[in-house]
Amino acid sequence: MSMQRRTVLGAALALPALACPAVTRAQGNFPDRPLRVIVPFGAGGPTDVVGRLLTDPVQAAIGQPMVIENRAGAGGNIGTREVARAAPDGHTLVLNAASPLVINQWLYRDMGYDPLTAFAPVSMLTTGPLLVIANPRAPFSTMGELVEYAKRNPGVVNYATAGNGTVPHLATEMFLRAAGIELTNVTYRATPQATQSVLSGETALFFDSPASITHVRSGAVKALAVTTPRRFAPFPEVPTVKESGGPEIAVEAWYGLLAPAGTPADRVARLHDAFATAIKRPEVAQRLAALGFEPVGNRPEEFAVTIRAEAARWGDVIRAANVRIE
Template identity: 40%
Template sequence: MHCIFKTLSLPVALWLLAPLAHAADATPAEVAAYPNKPVRIIVPYPAGGSTDVLARVLGQKIGEEMGQPVVVENRPGASGNIGASYVAKSPADGYTLFLGTSTALAANPGLYKTLPYDPQKDFAPIILATTLASLVVVNPSVPVKTMQELSAYLKAHPGTSYASSGNGTPAHLGGELYKKMAGVQMNHVPYKGGAPALTDLIGGQTSLMFAILPEAMPFVKEGKLRALAVTTAKPTPNAPQMPTVAEAGVPGYELVGWYAFLAPRATPQPIVSKLNKAFDEALQDKAVRERLTSLGFDVAGGPPERLASTIRSETKKWKQVIDEAHINLD
């Protein structure tokens, strides 16, 4: 334990250590017996989407490993706030888990003046499960093929519009981050979802978009859109030929969606450790990795402190972008 926390800041270490104070609430027999009934994973988005599929793929695998069914329950609404609030107020016994996203855990604290939960106080981090890259895509009529050319084009055409899947979404925040770092001006056009945004981009109503990779790549392959770069810090296995935005003209740029599992704050540490081990082993399973890769995910994994650190750093990063762009969803 000493070697793990040696490299952590004091706030992170205290956040991770706090659940230990509640470990005595569960007897050794109860911890050893966990789980002895079905476990629920609360997904804050509708059934059928990529987040839902991720929960079901991993839920089935950890259910097999732990010997109990894992049930996925969808509680969509308010950019993930409804599902997050539900889990935050659930019993801290390890039987109700939250599949949180970068939006619910890192962006929403800046997007909403008031939240019914605190991502850094109301949850015990379990594991950073997967990440999801986006692509910078343009309508083929836009005369650019690289990020450097795009920046030059936007400086010459400051009224150019970029589409997003909605206000406060990663596609929106990614565009605002690019504006800030590249020193360009664009007009934001929000849509109600990625599909209509991509449809209008293909139709020429908008010029570019920071679109999640699995939604945009089929149109790139069909020649309906042109991809300039991937938004991850390093090349993604799902688009290995694509340069990153950072190496293609905007050093330090990174836009990554991420998906993580958390439990209510006071969940005993031994149970959190059991869950971390089960999820981490599931993420190393060949069939699981292949399935997740086919959905566009990059597999992450690792200890709870990796997730804790991610939540802290991403919250700080996106709050600055949100504040400077004056974005508010209340």
């Protein structure tokens, strides 16, 4: 899909400038110029949303502008590779979703970087479930009804993905294999376009980011389930996949910040303090909750452990599902 469309998420990004407490750790003059934060996906998607919500509080904390740059393409590899090759001085960062860090290595022959060695993890910023949404006119309102309908009509239901090999795509593949059903994949360039396809009725189903709860609350789509084992606190009325009559699956979508490998540890610590403080501010946490995200802000070493564990997990899923990039 070539058209660019911003979702209603854009309206949720206007946060007033927030006065964050100064980071007390002595860090010299770093940063001494604007932070360049690359988002390797299109504007209006969930990764972009997280970055723009953090812009004002991070700027207040570090005393320098924070500039978001969208560098979409190749499943997030293009923007991620740019940061992997940047000077390791802490001024160029990547705010990333899981795919370029733990999934793409199993799908692409050469990404131009090794996600396990090319970066210095700073912090996992947010996490949340995928939210399974359906067009209001779809002939099912629960995951159990979807399974029954698909078994009677194999291949008839179209489901959206925001690129092959993305977390929503692989989560859908996990669900289809566990349920023993066949749906038809329609691939879009980015999350906003995939969401829009469900809104318009072009597709019936999408394992979307939790930010699509705004469309559920407006009545534009219906929520079938969340992909976490337990209900999600920001919208507890939505059942889990199992509670909704489907097979049990467990998938979370997370977003994190990384610097190029070799960035000095004191600068990584300074960045961690600024972003972890910003993500947990009540004003930011409240806005994130409205969009279906939970703040994390964990330590760099904790984020590194998660990246390695998730890479191993998704490698197993991809091999089992025989997913390939054509």
